[in-house]
Amino acid sequence: EVQLVESGGGLVQPGRSLRLSCSSSGFNFGDHAMNWVRQAPGKGLEWVGFIRTKASGETTSYAASVRGRFTISRDDSKGIAYLQMDSLKTEDTAVYFCNRWTGGASFGAYWGQGTLATVSS
Amino acid sequence: DIQMTQSPSTLSASVGDRVTITCRASQSINNGVAWYQQKPGKAPKLLIYGASSLESGVPSRFSGSGSGTEFTLTISGLQPDDFARYYCQQYYSQNTFGQGTRLEI
Numbered sequence: 001e002v003q004l005v006e007s008g009g010g011l012v013q014p015g016r017s018l019r020l021s022c023s024s025s026g027f028n029f030g031d032h033a034m035n036w037v038r039q040a041p042g043k044g045l046e047w048v049g050f051i052r053t054k055a056s057g058e059t060t061s062y063a064a065s066v067r068g069r070f071t072i073s074r075d076d077s078k079g080i081a082y083l084q085m086d087s088l089k090t091e092d093t094a095v096y097f098c099n100r101w102t103g104g105a106s107f108g109a110y111w112g113q114g115t116l117a118t119v120s121s
Numbered sequence: 122d123i124q125m126t127q128s129p130s131t132l133s134a135s136v137g138d139r140v141t142i143t144c145r146a147s148q149s150i151n152n153g154v155a156w157y158q159q160k161p162g163k164a165p166k167l168l169i170y171g172a173s174s175l176e177s178g179v180p181s182r183f184s185g186s187g188s189g190t191e192f193t194l195t196i197s198g199l200q201p202d203d204f205a206r207y208y209c210q211q212y213y214s215q216n217t218f219g220q221g222t223r224l225e226i
């Protein structure tokens with residue numbers, strides 16, 4: 001059974017950093033690109049970014065709202081994707097979800113349950 | 122960046138009704154659209170991909186259509202479990218989600 005579990009959320013002050021993890025099981029993690037998507041309280045879904053597979057150069061792409069502040073990486077040996085969030089702003093407060101690409105397309109049939117990151121002084 | 126304009130933002134309906142939600146892309150995205158259902162406190166659930174392909178296990182009352190810039194999600198014969206929020210997503214170039222539609226009784 002495919003499972004994704006996010007962790008690492010919590011309360012952090014503006015300007016500080018936080019690293020989220022997305023742990024996988026039930027499939028060959030190295031064969032799949034991964035997305036990060038967030039949802040601010042009471043708001044809609046916002047794509048954050050993705051990382052392709054090692055075979056595709058582990059290339060990344062980011063939404064304009066986080067580009068230059070957030071970095072996505074992966075450790076295929078552990079089956080984990082990471083979202084490093086630097087220079088955090090109050091507007092980055094959200095539940096962060098990871099999901100797995102389906103084949104070569106970046107829609108997600110498998111999602112984690114999400115982890116809440118709160119940026120507040 | 123490609124924008125996705127979803128309408129309506131809220132839709133009131135009754136059990137048994139047929140409803141349609143629309144997404145319009147700011148440029149042609151072929152059939153690179155997925156639709157999701159989300160319930161409070163839960164992750165989104167994939168319903169439709171490739172604009173019209175039904176995800177495995179999703180009831181056949183859900184259907185999708187469109188190509189280019191106009192896309193629709195139709196639910197025929199609403200069930201009580203269908204009252205939720207729905208999102209479109211384009212994955213033709215990076216990703217963009219529509220603003221969401223709240224389907225309420």
